[in-house]
Amino acid sequence: MSPAGRPPRRRAQRPPAGQPGWARDLTSREAELAARLADDDPDDDDWGDEDEGQRDSLTDVPGGIRLQKVLAAAGIGSRRHCEQLIADGRVAVDGEIVRRFGARVDPQHQVIRVDGRRIPAREDLVYIALNKPAGVLTTMSDSRGRATMADLLGDVAERLYHVGRLDYDTEGLMLLMNDGELAHRLAHPRFGVPKTYLAEVSGPVPRDLARQLVGGIELDDGVASADKFRVVERLGTRALVEITLHEGRKHIVKRMLAAAGHPVSRLVRTRVGPIALGPLRPGTTRHLSVKEVGDLYAAVGL
Numbered sequence: 481m482s483p484a485g486r487p488p489r490r491r492a493q494r495p496p497a498g499q500p501g502w503a504r505d506l507t508s509r510e511a512e513l514a515a516r517l518a519d520d521d522p523d524d525d526d527w528g529d530e531d532e533g534q535r536d537s538l539t540d541v542p543g544g545i546r547l548q549k550v551l552a553a554a555g556i557g558s559r560r561h562c563e564q565l566i567a568d569g570r571v572a573v574d575g576e577i578v579r580r581f582g583a584r585v586d587p588q589h590q591v592i593r594v595d596g597r598r599i600p601a602r603e604d605l606v607y608i609a610l611n612k613p614a615g616v617l618t619t620m621s622d623s624r625g626r627a628t629m630a631d632l633l634g635d636v637a638e639r640l641y642h643v644g645r646l647d648y649d650t651e652g653l654m655l656l657m658n659d660g661e662l663a664h665r666l667a668h669p670r671f672g673v674p675k676t677y678l679a680e681v682s683g684p685v686p687r688d689l690a691r692q693l694v695g696g697i698e699l700d701d702g703v704a705s706a707d708k709f710r711v712v713e714r715l716g717t718r719a720l721v722e723i724t725l726h727e728g729r730k731h732i733v734k735r736m737l738a739a740a741g742h743p744v745s746r747l748v749r750t751r752v753g754p755i756a757l758g759p760l761r762p763g764t765t766r767h768l769s770v771k772e773v774g775d776l777y778a779a780v781g782l
Contacts, residue, residue: 544584547571550592554599555770570595597774598782600659606640607768607776608633610654611760618645618654629654632763643667643752644675647731652677652749653757655768655776665780666753672726673779674707676751677733681742683719685711689740693723697736701729704736718745753779 551562551571562571569577572593573585585592587601600607610632612618620630629642633656641663643655657663665671693706708724719742723733734744750757754775760766768776 540582540584541586541590542584544586546581547573547578547583547585547592548581550585550587550601551594551599553603554587554592554601556594556599565594572596594774597771598777599770600773605659606636606657607659607773608636608640608656608765609755609757609760609768610656610765611757611762612646612651612654613762614649614651616763617648618642629656633765644728646749647734647747650747650749651762652747653752653755653760654749655752655755662776662780662782665782666776667728669726669728671780673753674724674726674751675749675753676708676722676724678712678748678750679721679723679733679737679744680715680746681719681721681737681744683714683717683742685714685719685721685742689721689742692740693736697739699735699739704729704732706736722750724751 548559548562548566551557551565552559556562556565563581565571566578566581566583569579571578573583574590587603590601592599592601610629612629612632615627616632617626617628619628622628633640639658640656641658641660643657643663643666646652646654655663655666666673689711690709693709696703696705704725704727706723706725708722710722711719712722713720721737721742723737725732725736729735733747737744748757755768755772
């Protein structure tokens with residue numbers, strides 16, 4: 481006891497040299513955890529198991545991977561940022577919020593979401609946007625030796641599904657992936673994923689053409705309707721128009737506009753659901769971002 485009759489104060493241990501300044505006043509236990517958090521070694525798997533204060537009911541997967549590592553590998557951010565997301569309750573695994581850094585998961589079979597959006601956690605999944613030029617077949621091989629998408633994609637082509645098709649002379653956005661479930665839903669009419677096109681048509685375009693197309697055009701296989709239509713530019717006897725629809729029938733845009741009296745001379749697909757063609761040059765590809773893949777999942781209810 482001290483002379484004043486009070487127990488002596490315990491002096492907090494100072495953090496080791498080189499530890500961040502914000503940790504200087506922590507207790508020895510807190511300082512130890514802070515030092516581990518400051519360690520950016522991606523192979524350090526030992527910390528986090530003793531975080532008993534915020535346990536959840538998620539059963540760790542034997543041989544699984546740390547949740548923060550899976551998030552970081554998926555491109556969500558640095559490990560430290562991903563740990564903060566977990567601490568804030570923004571990460572769910574198979575529908576359950578996970579708040580502990582030590583949780584081990586199986587990204588091959590478990591569904592992981594951040595802020596309610598599913599992320600592509602499997603490392604073997606590939607998602608590609610391609611700007612298909614005119615004169616290229618929407619297939620991976622052709623017995624007649626014509627150009628195909630495989631010529632643009634190289635070795636990766638043989639393991640990718642293409643979402644829907646574009647005509648031989650139609651240009652624009654194609655999505656390719658090895659995620660079979662997502663590809664199926666994006667292509668299936670039941671999920672109603674909208675697609676947007678720019679079309680050069682014969683003019684002049686009457687003011688009521690939008691009403692006709694949105695109201696429905698009678699074709700030989702039934703009525704077809706546009707979701708949206710607008711005139712982008714008038715070019716004398718030609719016009720550039722934009723049309724959005726979720727129809728999947730063959731040559732549907734060309735057939736609708738021709739039936740309305742405005743044959744198409746050039747057609748470019750500029751958007752599939754939430755994914756835009758953007759500045760991607762004809763014949764080139766790019767990988768979709770984590771956010772874009774998450775937006776595709778959301779569009780089809782995955």
